[in-house]
Amino acid sequence: MADTTVVVGIDNGGTSNNATVLTLDGRFLVDQLVETPSEVRAGPQAAVEAMARSFDGVLALTGLSRDQVRAVGLDTPGPASATGVISSKGSTNFSQPAWRGHDIRGALERRLGLPVIYHNDGNAAALYAHHVHFGVDAMHRSSVSAIVGTGLGGGLVEYGRVIAGAAGMAGELGHVHVPLTDVLAPGQPVPVCACGFAGDVESIASLTAIERNLLPYWLTRFPDHPLAGEPPALAAKLVRGYGERGDEMAREVFAQQARALGALFTIAANFTDPHAYFVGGGVVETAPEFRDWFLATVREHTVLRDEQAASATFALVPERDMAGARGAALAALAAARELPVPPPLVGH
Template structure:
């Protein structure tokens, strides 16, 4: 860490409990090499949360010794779903449960508070962008990727030519709500899993922490009635499953095999839509012991059906530095927005 005389952008990653902040110089150097966190205050409502983001902004500048006048733009991410311009979904979000958040324009509110341009992505897209640029480096603007970020829900992002594909309403990359085939994934008597969004059989209904507690663990505990997790409260049991899986526990491996299969089927769908150069997996599911992490990624790869030509050119990898990926991803997006030239003119006159 250290001060700089060159212009910078600031990346702010807003989560359900904490904000994380970073600083990126316009010549491409991160001035923060770890987490710089403060409480996000999202449960106190939008006004308190915007003030918390402003404190995160001020705090990371003080830590790095960067004067406020050096900041050219701010990147912001929040949990989705939200529009490309930072308007939280009218149905709300897992982390934004109060009615005041529904339809709230978080990007504009922060822009007005800071008096600086603010670029927005949801947290899945931000992590996807960071994974893409970190993996491909100098080739990033000539490559494509799809990322699945497994957390409380399932986020993700589609990156083409180094930039996030946002979509018409800004909700492209909501990969958790893609429906996948369940034949061969579920046990013969296993109920069809349901998602908090109301869908049945989407990826998030299998591959998420919520899915473990809601759908997978209740079924598998019925097959392993003497398992130690049977005596735990459901929410705590869901969080403990990964530790058991790391130790090779049979029930836990059944749970994570189904999650890996679901991600493989998601990537199979992606292969036929975008044919990316790389498939990234991130989130708490891979913040684990190396043996388990490698097994999980290999199982995802095993269940991703690619054509011979695709398999020869595709890479499977983990999202690096998950806790910092959001802030760094939106900082990269803010920097690229500053660098971008004018949009191309249409070929056919209107």
């Protein structure tokens, strides 16, 4: 493989970095998570060094040298600008003052001495889902992705290209306000997001929302539930397992999340009219019955016109744990080949 030219994708998270390697003809050389500590809580300098270690580690794993790398793709949680400058107000993962307004893309580029192409993590995962799902037709299709995690990430892809927006914050789907009439139960308080918004999608469809908004309400309706005796943060993590087993209260919690996503996709249908709607994250990294029920509930509550329903697809983000790094690699591949959009995948 001494004559192979590649790009590297690095997915930066709150606790770990995951890296992958993609050849210029579209073959991923890594088929597993390659994780190392991200060190983001130690500040920008430590975090950039951690990303450099992730870069070196995945090259060592694949037996490649640094001079075979044409470019690096990087994704991080947002909000951040299109060029990888962390929001001046910081973010959940980048909470220390030193991160506010920090150019994380530029810092990694200087450290590695290679071009670094940036997307936020939702956009990167959306790009990967789009290209895997559509294959050779990817550059003739559009999609919207919602990824449920600690928050609610997402991405819009039009003709194979991520829509970044003027400030790089397009596709922040978690902070779209949705009608709550068909989402909340009678008498349920309007949920408040960690960002301060009331009634946005993330205030309902996220792990944080389960802890802060949904479980506090539903446990008043099911006061004898086993989760009533657990600390809120732990209960929020345990509720998915109850949902997989068909527990009534847990299904109420996740049905609300699915209805909120359906309301979001209804808005998307009238703004972008995409060919596909993707759902990813821990909420669908579950047993098949629960996963299928959740996606079907999202579909049921997405209001489409007949013409849209005939052409739209609802699907899961594939290989969610690796989707960010792979999407970042695809973005780097586009830059490396001097194309406006990534070419179709040969394999995945």
